[in-house]
Amino acid sequence: MSALHPTPHPKERRIIFENISKPGYAADIDTYIANGGYESLKKAVTMKPSEIIDAVKAANLRGRGGAGFPCGTKWSFIKYDDGKPHYIVVNGDESEPGTFKDRYILHQDPHQLIEGLAISAFATNTRLAYIYIRCEFPHAAKIVWKAIQEAKARGFIGKNLLGSGFDLDIYVHQGAGAYICGEETALLESLEGKRAYPRIKPPYFPAVLGLYMKPTIVNNVETLCHVKHILRIGAAEYARMGTPGDGGTRTMCVSGDVMRPGIYEFPCGAVTIRELIFDVCGGLKPGRTLKAVIPGGSSAKIMRAGEVYKIKGKGPDGTMVDKDLPMLDVVMDASTLQSVGTMMGSAGVMVLDDSRDMVWALNNLNQFYAHESCGQCTPCREGSLWMSKMTTRMLDGGGRDKDPKTLQDIANNIAGRTICAFGEACSWPTQSFLAKFPEEFEKAARS
Amino acid sequence: MRREEKQRNHGMTEMKTRQVEQMTPEFEADVEELISHYPVSKRSASLPLLHHWQNHFGFVDDTGIEWIAAKLDLTPINILELLTFYPWFRREAAGKTIIRVCRTLACAMAGSYDVKEKFCEAVGLDPHVEHHGFGSAPPTTPDGKFSVEFVECLACCGSAPVALIGDDLVENIKPSDVPAIVKNLK
Numbered sequence: 333m334s335a336l337h338p339t340p341h342p343k344e345r346r347i348i349f350e351n352i353s354k355p356g357y358a359a360d361i362d363t364y365i366a367n368g369g370y371e372s373l374k375k376a377v378t379m380k381p382s383e384i385i386d387a388v389k390a391a392n393l394r395g396r397g398g399a400g401f402p403c404g405t406k407w408s409f410i411k412y413d414d415g416k417p418h419y420i421v422v423n424g425d426e427s428e429p430g431t432f433k434d435r436y437i438l439h440q441d442p443h444q445l446i447e448g449l450a451i452s453a454f455a456t457n458t459r460l461a462y463i464y465i466r467c468e469f470p471h472a473a474k475i476v477w478k479a480i481q482e483a484k485a486r487g488f489i490g491k492n493l494l495g496s497g498f499d500l501d502i503y504v505h506q507g508a509g510a511y512i513c514g515e516e517t518a519l520l521e522s523l524e525g526k527r528a529y530p531r532i533k534p535p536y537f538p539a540v541l542g543l544y545m546k547p548t549i550v551n552n553v554e555t556l557c558h559v560k561h562i563l564r565i566g567a568a569e570y571a572r573m574g575t576p577g578d579g580g581t582r583t584m585c586v587s588g589d590v591m592r593p594g595i596y597e598f599p600c601g602a603v604t605i606r607e608l609i610f611d612v613c614g615g616l617k618p619g620r621t622l623k624a625v626i627p628g629g630s631s632a633k634i635m636r637a638g639e640v641y642k643i644k645g646k647g648p649d650g651t652m653v654d655k656d657l658p659m660l661d662v663v664m665d666a667s668t669l670q671s672v673g674t675m676m677g678s679a680g681v682m683v684l685d686d687s688r689d690m691v692w693a694l695n696n697l698n699q700f701y702a703h704e705s706c707g708q709c710t711p712c713r714e715g716s717l718w719m720s721k722m723t724t725r726m727l728d729g730g731g732r733d734k735d736p737k738t739l740q741d742i743a744n745n746i747a748g749r750t751i752c753a754f755g756e757a758c759s760w761p762t763q764s765f766l767a768k769f770p771e772e773f774e775k776a777a778r779s
Numbered sequence: 780m781r782r783e784e785k786q787r788n789h790g791m792t793e794m795k796t797r798q799v800e801q802m803t804p805e806f807e808a809d810v811e812e813l814i815s816h817y818p819v820s821k822r823s824a825s826l827p828l829l830h831h832w833q834n835h836f837g838f839v840d841d842t843g844i845e846w847i848a849a850k851l852d853l854t855p856i857n858i859l860e861l862l863t864f865y866p867w868f869r870r871e872a873a874g875k876t877i878i879r880v881c882r883t884l885a886c887a888m889a890g891s892y893d894v895k896e897k898f899c900e901a902v903g904l905d906p907h908v909e910h911h912g913f914g915s916a917p918p919t920t921p922d923g924k925f926s927v928e929f930v931e932c933l934a935c936c937g938s939a940p941v942a943l944i945g946d947d948l949v950e951n952i953k954p955s956d957v958p959a960i961v962k963n964l965k
C-alpha cells in the first residue's frame with residue numbers, strides 16, 4: 333500500500349503525509365513518539381481551551397471531509413460549560429468515489445489522529461469520542477484500536493490524561509457497507525445503532541443536537557490530524573502556508589487516466605490543474621489527450637478540457653473586471669473551483685482521457701448513487717434510480733430523443749428537494765455531464 | 780438451496796439453523812466487552828454485535844436476531860431492519876472467502892468489469908448472476924469456498940482496479956493475474 337511517491341514533487345509539502353510510506357515508520361506508539369509525537373497534546377493541556385479554538389480559527393483550517401466548513405467555528409458552537417455531555421465523532425467512513433487519503437492515515441499513522449482528537453476533546457470539554465471507520469477497512473479498525481490502547485497505557489488519553497485532570501475515552505465503531513454513513517447525521521444515527529437515515533435539518537449542526545441528542549462535533553480524519561500540526565508549527569505559520577481563506581496544506585487523491593495516480597499533499601492553493609496532471613502526476617498515458625476532470629470526488633461537477641471560464645478578478649487599475657480563465661489554469665483551491673462552478677469537495681481528483689465515453693462514465697456514477705440512496709426522500713430514491721436506468725438504456729442502444737431533456741429534468745427535481753446533500757451529490761454529475769458533453773448524450777439519445 | 784426456491788422467498792432463506800445453540804462463553808464475554816464501549820446507550824452496540832455474530836457464525840440467522848435484540852433490550856425488528864439496510868450483513872451463508880471487486884468509476888476505467896468476470900470464471904461462478912442484497916448472500920460456489928460480488932468504491936482508487944479479498948486489499952489487478960490470485964486462495 334504505497335500510493336505516495338518516495339520523493340515529493342517540489343511543489344508538495346508533506347505534513348499530514350510526512351511519515352506515510354516512510355521506510356522504517358510503523359504505526360506503533362514508540363515510533364510515533366520518536367518522531368515527535370504527542371508534543372502538541374502536551375502543549376495543549378497547558379493552554380486554555382479557548383486559546384486552542386482561537387488557534388484553530390486563526391489557522392484558517394477548513395474541514396477536509398467535503399463541505400469545507402471552518403473547523404474552529406464549528407468547535408466554538410460547543411459551549412464549554414453548558415453542563416451537558418459533549419461528544420466527538422471522527423468521520424472515517426471515506427466512501428466518496430475518488431477519495432482515498434484517510435485510508436493511509438488510519439493504517440499507517442493512527443496516533444496522528446488520536447493526538448488531534450485528544451486536543452479537540454480537551455478544547456471542547458468532550459470526554460467520550462468515537463472513531464467511525466468503514467468496515468471495508470478491517471485492518472484499520474484493529475490498528476486504530478490498538479493505538480488507542482497504547483495511548484491509554486501511556487497516559488495520553490484515559491483518566492486524568494497527562495496529569496491535566498481531564499478524562500477522555502475513545503472507541504472505534506465500524507460501519508457496515510453503506511455510503512450514506514459518511515453524511516454526518518446518518519453517521520450519528522448509525523452510531524446510535526439505527527438505519528443510517530440522515531436527519532432532517534434544522535438543526536443544521538450536530539453541535540446543537542448530535543449523538544444521543546447532545547452537542548457533538550463531527551470531523552473528518554484528516555481535519556483532526558491538521559490540529560496537531562497547527563499547535564506544532566503555530567497558527568500564523570500554518571495559515572501562511574495556504575490562501576487567505578484556506579490555511580495549511582491539503583491532501584489530494586488523483587485517480588484515473590494519469591501516469592502516476594496516488595496521494596499528494598500541497599499547500600492550499602499551490603497547484604493548478606495543469607501542474608497537478610502534467611507535472612506532478614506525469615501527464616496522460618502515451619498518445620492520449622485530456623478530456624475531463626472531476627476535481628472533488630464523484631459528486632463534484634465535471635470540468636471539460638479546453639473550456640474557458642469567465643471569472644471576476646482585479647484588473648490593472650484595481651477595479652473588478654471579467655477575466656478569462658482556461659480550464660488548465662484553474663487553481664485547485666476551494667474558492668477558485670467554486671468560482672468556476674464546481675468544488676474542491678473531498679479533493680478526489682478523477683482524470684478522464686479522450687478514450688472515455690461520457691455516457692458510460694455517467695452511467696457508472698448513476699449506478700453508484702442509485703445503489704447508495706438511503707431511500708428516505710422520494711426525489712432522491714426514485715430519481716437516482718431513473719437516471720441510472722436511463723443512462724443504462726442509452727448505453728444499450730435504446731436511447732430516445734427526449735432522454736437528455738428528461739435526464740436534466742429529473743436531476744433538476746432532486747437537487748434542493750431532499751433531506752440531505754446526497755440529493756445534490758447525485759444530481760450534479762448528471763447536470764454537469766449533460767451541460768459539458770451535450771453532443772455525446774444527443775448521439776446516445778438518437779441510437 | 781435451489782435458486783427457484785430462493786426466488787419465491789424474495790431472496791430470503793428459510794431459517795433452519797439455530798446458531799444461538801452454538802454460542803460459546805468466549806463469544807459472550809466479547810459481547811459484554813463490546814457493549815461496554817457504549818456507556819450511554821446499549822443500542823449503539825447493534826452494529827458491533829451484528830459484525831461479531833457474522834464474523835463468528837458466517838451469517839446472522841433468526842436466533843441471532845432475537846438474541847442480539849434481547850441482549851440490547853430491543854425488539855427483533857430493530858435488528859432485522861439493520862440487516863436489510865446495511866449491505867455488509869447477510870442472513871444466509873456466503874463463501875469462506877468473499878471476493879469484493881470495486882465497481883466504481885476509477886476501477887471500472889481500469890478494467891474492473893473484466894477483473895470481476897475473471898474472478899467468477901476462476902472460481903466457477905456465472906459472471907452474469909446479479910446480487911441484490913436485502914440480507915441475501917452474494918453468488919457463492921456450490922462447495923461454499925468462494926463468493927464474488929461487486930462493491931462500490933473501496934477508497935483505493937489510485938491503485939485501481941482493486942478488490943477486497945477476505946480482509947485483505949489487492950491492488951492493481953490485471954485480468955491475467957486473477958487465476959494465480961485464486962489459486963493461492965485455494
Ligand SMILES: Cc1cc2nc3c(=O)[nH]c(=O)nc-3n(C[C@H](O)[C@H](O)[C@H](O)COP(=O)(O)O)c2cc1C
Pocket residue numbers: 394395396397398399400401403423424425426427428511512513514515516517550551552553555556752753754757
Ligand atoms: C452524501 C455525503 C457523503 C459524505 N461522505 C463523507 C465521508 O465519507 N467522509 C467525510 O469525512 N465526510 C463525508 N461527508 C461530509 C460530512 O457530512 C461532514 O461534513 C464532515 O464529516 C465534517 O467534517 P469536516 O468538517 O472535518 O470536513 C459526506 C457528506 C455527504 C452529504
Ligand code: SF4
Pocket residue numbers: 512529530704705706707708709710712713750751752753754755
Ligand atoms: S437525499 Fe437521498 S440519501 Fe439523503 S436522506 Fe434523502 S433519500 Fe436519503
Ligand code: FES
Pocket residue numbers: 429430431881882883884885886887931932933934935936937939940941
Ligand atoms: S473506484 Fe475503486 S477504489 Fe475507488
